Amino acid sequence: PKVWTPEWNDWCPGCGNFGIINAEQQAISELGLTPEDVVVVSGIGCSGKTPHFFRLPISGVHTLHGRALTFAIGIKLSNPELTVIVNAGDGDQLGIGAGHFVNAGRRNVDMLILLHDNGVYGLTKGQASPTLRRGEKTKSLPRPNINDNVNPIALAISSGYTFVARSYAYDVKHLKELIKAGVRHKGLALIDILQPCPTYNDIHTKEYYDKRVYKLDSDPNWDPVVRKPEEEGDKMAKAMLKSLEWGEKIPIGIFYQNELVPSYEERIAGNAQSYKQRNPSKVKIEDGGKLTTIIDDILKEKEV
Numbered sequence: 001p002k003v004w005t006p007e008w009n010d011w012c013p014g015c016g017n018f019g020i021i022n023a024e025q026q027a028i029s030e031l032g033l034t035p036e037d038v039v040v041v042s043g044i045g046c047s048g049k050t051p052h053f054f055r056l057p058i059s060g061v062h063t064l065h066g067r068a069l070t071f072a073i074g075i076k077l078s079n080p081e082l083t084v085i086v087n088a089g090d091g092d093q094l095g096i097g098a099g100h101f102v103n104a105g106r107r108n109v110d111m112l113i114l115l116h117d118n119g120v121y122g123l124t125k126g127q128a129s130p131t132l133r134r135g136e137k138t139k140s141l142p143r144p145n146i147n148d149n150v151n152p153i154a155l156a157i158s159s160g161y162t163f164v165a166r167s168y169a170y171d172v173k174h175l176k177e178l179i180k181a182g183v184r185h186k187g188l189a190l191i192d193i194l195q196p197c198p199t200y201n202d203i204h205t206k207e208y209y210d211k212r213v214y215k216l217d218s219d220p221n222w223d224p225v226v227r228k229p230e231e232e233g234d235k236m237a238k239a240m241l242k243s244l245e246w247g248e249k250i251p252i253g254i255f256y257q258n259e260l261v262p263s264y265e266e267r268i269a270g271n272a273q274s275y276k277q278r279n280p281s282k283v284k285i286e287d288g289g290k291l292t293t294i295i296d297d298i299l300k301e302k303e304v
């Protein structure tokens with residue numbers, strides 16, 4: 001039997017997941033976070049193994065296909081002091097989990113999603129996933145893909161995500177800095193990570209991306225941050241337009257950031273003071289036979 005230790009790993013040699021996990025661990029260390037206060041939540045797929053392969057002693061939950069966000073939201077709402085990072089693939093988040101992906105945006109929960117975007121279902125031998133473009137034929141497909149792709153950046157912005165960015169798995173330094181920015185951001189953050197899968201995606205390879213990716217902040221006029229409510233529509237429209245750029249040049253960096261939108265935790269606290277005053281995960285559920293749950297307090301506040 002395999003022994004699961006922090007040293008054990010079965011990703012294929014050269015997989016972009018190595019860059020992602022390295023950037024993630026460096027970011028956690030440089031942010032000075034206590035690893036025990038970080039929860040890494042994953043779905044199903046090659047990226048689902050991320051929590052197992054951490055060398056830092058984080059808490060990890062390897063959940064169900066498409067449901068990583070539901071677990072992550074529950075964890076964050078029950079203990080708002082935790083830093084919650086979701087690692088999930090494009091098939092997991094934009095296929096079976098697409099409903100959760102959209103509705104998480106409406107809530108703006110204060111956490112970070114790292115989308116391992118490789119265009120294939122790598123764990124099950126390379127079928128086309130939702131970000132593979134129409135007409136592309138990776139090596140496991142008998143014919144070119146007949147479906148249009150999902151644009152994760154545009155979908156996230158239109159769903160209410162307040163930090164939307166893209167990075168590249170082999171540019172660990174760039175990804176690390178974006179992860180730090182995404183963790184610091186107040187609200188729901190998405191980083192769409194271009195992740196080569198050398199085993200099954202023979203189109204979007206390291207060579208393909210190396211000559212195409214460029215950094216948005218190399219343009220001194222690019223300013224994705226909303227600082228006043230009246231800027232929101234304009235910045236959103238510019239980010240959506242930029243998200244359509246794909247081909248000879250592929251932009252990476254922050255597309256859109258807006259901290260003026262209240263997080264879900266702030267919205268709940270606005271409805272129920274007890275949520276703000278008492279961390280739900282640290283409240284005893286009973287004391288001397290008397291219920292002491294925060295739910296009890298919230299219900300009392302709601303009594304009319």
Ligand code: SF4
Nearest residue numbers: 011012015046122197
């Ligand atoms: Fe990485 Fe692809 Fe191998 Fe999965 S199949 S571990 S995504 S290279």
